[in-house]
Amino acid sequence: MSCNSRSNLDCTVYQTSSDGDQFAKVTEFEPQDSLSTIELFPDQKFQNILGFGGSFTESSAYLLNKLSADKRQEIIEAYFGDSGARYSLTRTHMNSCDFSLGQYSYAPIADDTLLEHFSIEEDLDDIIPMIKDAASKSTDGFKIISSPWTAPPWMKDNNSYVGGKLLPKYYDTWALFFSKYVQEYQKQGIDIWGFTVENEPHGNGNNWESMLFSPKEMTDFVRDHLGPRLKNDGYEDKVIIGYDQNRAGLKEWVDEMYRNEANAEYFDGVAIHWYESTYEVFPEALQYAHNKAPNKYIIETEGCVDSEVPKWRDDAWYWQKEATDWGWDWASEEEKYLHPKYAPVNRYARDIIGCLNNWVEGWIDWNMVLDKQGGPNWFENWCVAPVLVDAESNEVYYTPLYYVMMHFSKFIRPGASRIGIEMSDDDLQATAVQNKDKSTVLVVFNEGDTVKSFNLVMNQKTTVITIKPQTIQTITIQN
Numbered sequence: 001m002s003c004n005s006r007s008n009l010d011c012t013v014y015q016t017s018s019d020g021d022q023f024a025k026v027t028e029f030e031p032q033d034s035l036s037t038i039e040l041f042p043d044q045k046f047q048n049i050l051g052f053g054g055s056f057t058e059s060s061a062y063l064l065n066k067l068s069a070d071k072r073q074e075i076i077e078a079y080f081g082d083s084g085a086r087y088s089l090t091r092t093h094m095n096s097c098d099f100s101l102g103q104y105s106y107a108p109i110a111d112d113t114l115l116e117h118f119s120i121e122e123d124l125d126d127i128i129p130m131i132k133d134a135a136s137k138s139t140d141g142f143k144i145i146s147s148p149w150t151a152p153p154w155m156k157d158n159n160s161y162v163g164g165k166l167l168p169k170y171y172d173t174w175a176l177f178f179s180k181y182v183q184e185y186q187k188q189g190i191d192i193w194g195f196t197v198e199n200e201p202h203g204n205g206n207n208w209e210s211m212l213f214s215p216k217e218m219t220d221f222v223r224d225h226l227g228p229r230l231k232n233d234g235y236e237d238k239v240i241i242g243y244d245q246n247r248a249g250l251k252e253w254v255d256e257m258y259r260n261e262a263n264a265e266y267f268d269g270v271a272i273h274w275y276e277s278t279y280e281v282f283p284e285a286l287q288y289a290h291n292k293a294p295n296k297y298i299i300e301t302e303g304c305v306d307s308e309v310p311k312w313r314d315d316a317w318y319w320q321k322e323a324t325d326w327g328w329d330w331a332s333e334e335e336k337y338l339h340p341k342y343a344p345v346n347r348y349a350r351d352i353i354g355c356l357n358n359w360v361e362g363w364i365d366w367n368m369v370l371d372k373q374g375g376p377n378w379f380e381n382w383c384v385a386p387v388l389v390d391a392e393s394n395e396v397y398y399t400p401l402y403y404v405m406m407h408f409s410k411f412i413r414p415g416a417s418r419i420g421i422e423m424s425d426d427d428l429q430a431t432a433v434q435n436k437d438k439s440t441v442l443v444v445f446n447e448g449d450t451v452k453s454f455n456l457v458m459n460q461k462t463t464v465i466t467i468k469p470q471t472i473q474t475i476t477i478q479n
Contacts, residue, residue: 037454065126068394369387
C-alpha cells in the first residue's frame with residue numbers, strides 16, 4: 001500500500017503523538033503549503049544494528065511475579081512478541097544493583113577463591129523466569145549483556161558493596177566469576193551474549209552498589225585476566241565491552257582500551273550511558289570512539305528518566321517540558337545547561353536518533369517494568385520505566401515511552417545497516433536503515449509545534465508525508 005494516492009513509493013506509516021496516537025497506522029495525509037525533502041540513499045552504508053531493548057532487573061521481575069498470569073504474559077508479549085516491540089538487545093545485572101530488593105552476591109563466602117560455593121540461586125525465582133518467558137515469546141530471539149555493579153565485598157579494598165576497588169590479589173577470582181556465571185546460566189538454558197566489565201566504573205557517588213576502575217585498571221584486568229579466562233574456559237565467543245558510563249568520558253577510555261593491539265585484543269567495544277545529559281547526545285565523543293576503533297561496537301546500555309516520581313496513567317506528563325532529570329536537581333551550575341527541562345518522550349527520541357546517526361549499534365533502556373513509585377529500589381532511587389504497574393490492583397500502564405521504544409525496535413531489526421539521509425528541514429530529526437530483507441525503515445521526530453510535510457525520496461520514487469507537532473513516525477518502505 002502506498003503512503004498516499006499520489007505516491008509511487010510503497011510505504012506504511014505508524015505514529016505516536018502528544019494528542020493520543022499510540023503506534024497508530026496512518027493512511028491519509030494533508031500536505032502543507034510548504035514542503036521539505038527527506039532523501040534516502042540505500043547505497044550509502046554505515047554501522048550494522050545490533051538491536052534495541054530493555055533490562056531484566058530483579059525489580060522488574062519481582063513485579064511481574066506479583067501480577068496475574070495473564071497480565072504478566074501481556075507485558076512479556078508487549079515487549080518481545082510479534083504483536084509488540086520485538087525487543088532484540090537486552091541487559092541484566094550480575095549480583096545486586098539498586099533495582100534489586102536488597103544487596104546480594106553469587107559468591108558471598110569470603111576467600112572462596114575457587115568459587116566453589118558460587119550460586120545464582122538469587123535469580124531463580126525472578127530474573128531467570130522473566131528471561132525464559134521472554135525467550136518463549138520472541139520469534140527471532142534476543143541478545144543478553146550482563147553487567148556487574150560490584151564484586152563481592154570480600155574481594156574489595158573497602159569490604160563493602162558500595163565504592164572501593166577490586167583487590168589485585170582477587171583479579172583471577174573475579175575473572176573466574178564471569179566464567180562461572182556463563183556456565184550457570186547455560187545450565188538454565190540461557191545464553192549470555194556478552195558482558196560489560198563494570199557498570200559505571202567512575203562510581204555513583206557512593207550511593208548503591210559500585211566498584212571503581214580507572215581506564216588502565218580495567219584494561220589491565222581484561223587483557224591479563226578476564227579475556228584469557230573466558231578464552232581458556234571455552235567462552236571466547238562472549239563479547240567483552242569496556243567503560244559503561246557517560247559519554248563525556250569516552251576519549252580517555254578508548255585511548256587506553258585501544259592503545260595497542262595487546263590492550264584491544266579482548267575488547268569488542270565500548271558501552272555508554274546518557275546521564276551526563278539526557279539532552280545532549282555528545283556526537284563528537286561518539287565520533288571519536290568510532291574513529292579510534294571503527295570495527296568495535298558502541299552500545300548504549302542504560303538510560304532512563306530518573307528524577308520525578310512517574311505519573312500514573314498521565315500520558316501528557318511524558319510530553320511536557322516540565323519533566324526534569326536528576327541533573328536539574330544536582331548538577332553544578334557550570335553543567336546545568338546539560339540538564340534542561342525537557343519532555344521524557346523527546347529525551348528518548350532525540351537520543352536514540354542521535355546515537356544511531358553517530359555510529360551507535362544498539363540502544364538499551366533501563367528497567368522494563370516499575371511500580372507507581374518508580375521502584376522497587378532498595379536505595380529509593382526512583383526511576384521511570386516504559387511500563388508501570390500497580391501490583392495490588394493488577395493494573396498495567398503503557399507509558400508513551402513504551403511506544404517510542406517500539407518505533408525503533410519493532411521494524412529496525414538486527415543486522416540492519418544505517419543508510420545515508422539528507423534533510424532540508426533542520427527542525428525534523430530522523431534516521432534511516434535498510435534491513436537484511438531489503439526493507440527500509442525511516443524514523444522521523446517532530447518535536448516542534450508546527451505541522452510539517454516532506455517529500456520522501458528514495459531511488460527516484462517519491463511520496464508526500466505529513467507529520468503533526470510532537471509526533472514520532474516510523475515509515476517502512478518495501479523495495
